[in-house]
Amino acid sequence: MNRVFITGDIHGLIDIHKLPMYFGHKKNLNKQDYLIICGDAGIVWDCQNQDAQVQSILQDLPVTTLFVDGNHENFAALNEYTVEKWHGGKVHFICDDIIHLMRGQVYTIGTQTFFTFGGAHSVDWYQRTEGISWWKEEIPNxxxxxxxxxxxxxxxxxxxxxxxxxxxxxxxxxxGMDISDEEEVFSLYLDHIRKIVDFKDWYFGHLHFDEELNNFHCIFENVVELKEI
Known part of the structure; x- marks a missing residue:
């Protein structure tokens, strides 16, 4: 049986501390178990020392790390990785046990199916530099x-x-969140998905707090385990 855990943004080294703390108390896990990060992972960011540190911490976890992209990702570097197939959908293998789940894909893990779609708007884009700390690809096309x-x-x-x-x-x-003009088309697209798809639970990050709204789960600090699949 695969075990699957889900958490919110880690922003590279900034919020990654929650993961070693959480998994340090978990027993009987292996690389056939999975942690899914709901975007803003920062695993591919500076292509230098920070990335090496982040990836080393994740590789030391007793699980394989999966992540959707957020808005704070280096899309130019991320898209340099070869597109491969994994569990039914397209992925980028950052390394054997760190995998980027691409936009609009469906994966089967155990007996359960997962639809993934990264991307969002950076409200602080005006403080960032295109090609260095901000990329227009943050908004899905x-x-x-x-x-x-x-x-x-x-x-x-x-x-x-x-x-x-x-x-x-x-x-x-x-x-009660404001929806930026830049993100409106995409958030309406996700709303269309919400209406036409039959699903159990929807997990997302981006907002930097933890909150439940029926079967929608905004997640940041928490790490939750799905029922065994």
Missing amino acids: HLEMQEGQDNLMKMNHKVDYIITHTAPYEVLAEM
Whole structure:
């Protein structure tokens, strides 16, 4: 049986401390068990010492790390990795036990299915430098969104879990969040997914707090374990 854990943003070294603390108390885990990070992982960022430190910490965990991209990722470097297939969907292998789950993909882990879609808008973009600390690819494009719909159609619009960085439009609105013009089209797309897909639970990060809204789970500090799959 695979065990699957989910957490929110780690922002490279900034918020990664929660992972060794959490997994240091867990027993009977191996690399066939998985941790999913809901974006802003910062695993591929400076392509130098910081990345090496982050990846070393993750490789020392007793699980394989999976992550969707957030808005704070080095997309130019991330997209240099070869696209491969893993458990039914497209991925980038950062290394054997650190895997980027690409946008609009469906993966089967154990007996459960996961639809993933990274990306979001950086509200602090004006303080950042394009190509160094900000990339326009943070917002998904039309082709990625179409691929997501096509893959969901193949699943008859039914998956067990949805993993994203930001949340659907109506979920953000109900949580009292402002929705930027730059992110509106994408959040409305996620809202369309919310309406047409049959799913158990939806996990997302981005907002830097932990909150439950029915079967939508905004996650940041917490690490949660799904039922054994």
